[in-house]
Amino acid sequence: MIIDLTGKTAIVTGSTGGIGLAIARGLADAGASVVVCGREQARVDAALASLRDSRAGALARGVVADAGTAAGCQALIAEEPQADILVNNLGVYGAREFFAIEDADWEEIFQINVMSAVRLSRHYAQGMRERGWGRIQFISSESALNIPTEMVHYGVSKAALQALSRGLAKVLAGSGVTVNTILPGPTRTEGVIAFFAQMAAERGISREEMEVLFLKENRPSSLIRRFASPEEVASLCVYAASLQASATTGAALRVDGGIVESIA
Template sequence: MIIDLSGKTAIVTGSTGGIGLAIASGLANAGAEVIITGRDQARVDAALAQIRETVIQGEVRGVVCDAGTAEGCAALIAAQPQADILINNLGIYGAREFFDIEDALWEEFFQVNIMSGVRLARHYAKGMRERGWGRIQFISSESALNIPAEMVHYGVSKTALQGLSRGLAKVLAGTGVTVNTILPGPTRTEGAIGMMADLAAERGVSVSEMEALFLKENRPSTLLQRFASPEEVANLCVYAASPQASATTGAALRVEGGIVESIA
């Protein structure tokens, strides 16, 4: 299968590292013009340089903004008013005892993990609908289906994305615009590596040993039995953004290594 996104413009939020950066690279290599976003100019510049080292055909440029805020979304929209592909990848996570999650942290997760996607989809979906083609993705998590006890606030925010995505797919039914969620499992991003390193130091084991322990203790149902790479997640995202995925909409697409105990 050859995926050709030439002539398409894609926006990937939270794309200076990790899964977002891998998605941006994959879309650019498929020929799309890709806009990456980040809050820090230096990180945006570094990500652009990294993508340009490997991109074969697509163009890539950056917008510095905090898409986790209304003001940041407005700045992104002003800089790039139209898009054919919107990947709402921006998100935050972190372990916290449920009884220590204060209202302010709940609100922060709501704004960053949910409202960033709401605001951007609300704008860009209109143009996609008018043109009769578009792809919108919300990067969710297996934690949306298996709410982790150590990150209830995170899991709840990702579950909300499932409802948002399905509802928007219904709003855009029959328009040529597809809307899907992507559900990664544990993925070897910079943030995950850092978290594993901290846990490894606490327990006196290596990072690789800590990854295995984390899966055994926290995700014992994994069939993959390892952390995925950002590129493995990005491959599914690129396919879902392609013309070939035209019949896939309103779906929760899992790339979580079989953690979810369901055949549906």
């Protein structure tokens, strides 16, 4: 299968590293003109430099904006008013006991993980519908289905994204615009590496040992028995953004390593 996104503009939020950067690189390599979005100029510049080392990364450009806020979304829209592909990847997470999660924490995670996607999808979907073609993706998580006890607020926010995605897919039925969620499992991003390094230090073990222990204790149903790479997640996102995926919409597409205990 040859995926060709030549002539398509793709916006990927939270794309200065991790899964977002891998998605941006995959879309660029498929020929799309990719817009990298991040909060810091230095990180946006570094991501663009990385992309321009790839096969088609010369088409990439950057926007410095905090898409986790209403003002940041407006800034992004002002610089890039149209897109053919929108990947709502921006998200935050962090382990915290349920009883210690305060109202401000719930508000923050919903603003960043959910409302950023609502605001951007509300704008870009209208142009896609008018042109009769578009792809919208929400990067959810297997935690949307297996709500983790160590970060309930994160799991709830990701479950909300899946409901948003399904509802928007129905709104855009018959328009030529597809809307899907992508559900990664544990993925070895820079943030996750730092997160597990801290946990490992607290237990007096190596980070690699901590990853194995985490899967055993917290994700025992994993069938690949390892963390995925950002590129493995990105491959599914690139397919879902392709012309070939025109009949895939309203779906929750899993790249979770088999963690979710369901055949549906």
